[in-house]
Amino acid sequence: MSPAKASMDVVAKGNDYAIEALKQLLTLSTVVLALTITFLKDVIGEARSQAQVAWLVPLAWACFLIAIWVAWVAIGHAARAMASGEVTGYAFVDRRRWLVRVPHWSFFAALFILAVFGSSNLKLIFSPSASKIPEEIKAHHFIAVDTAGKPVWKAP
Numbered sequence: 001m002s003p004a005k006a007s008m009d010v011v012a013k014g015n016d017y018a019i020e021a022l023k024q025l026l027t028l029s030t031v032v033l034a035l036t037i038t039f040l041k042d043v044i045g046e047a048r049s050q051a052q053v054a055w056l057v058p059l060a061w062a063c064f065l066i067a068i069w070v071a072w073v074a075i076g077h078a079a080r081a082m083a084s085g086e087v088t089g090y091a092f093v094d095r096r097r098w099l100v101r102v103p104h105w106s107f108f109a110a111l112f113i114l115a116v117f118g119s120s121n122l123k124l125i126f127s128p129s130a131s132k133i134p135e136e137i138k139a140h141h142f143i144a145v146d147t148a149g150k151p152v153w154k155a156p
Contacts, residue, residue: 014090018092018100022074022103025103026068026103028107029067029071032064040057054117056113056114060110063107064107066103067102067103068103070102078091078099
């Protein structure tokens, strides 16, 4: 194999890895976005109004949406550039480098923001409230109230 052919194989492999990483980032961002929406709706439920720094969640969602959109644009741009022969080397060099960096940093920023929100609201997430007690548990367990007025689950 000639050195030029080996060099082109390395560049093609690098482009494949970059596009694959963007695909994985796109998938992870979409899944985490869907899970946080479900988590807020089903787990926290009515207690959402008691959450501290609740504005962080929409900020994290915006970061996930930015990561999703830019990764999607970057994959399309790289595919077009490589298919048209516009790029003979790595697809994300020079002015296109931001197409790889923005989704990664946006994704990590969103995870950090969600971690700050979660750590600020641990007490809310793990505290039992009457609205979070399922009916089937209420039917089989006696629920008492402690001195602070919070429900306490006790076996029958």
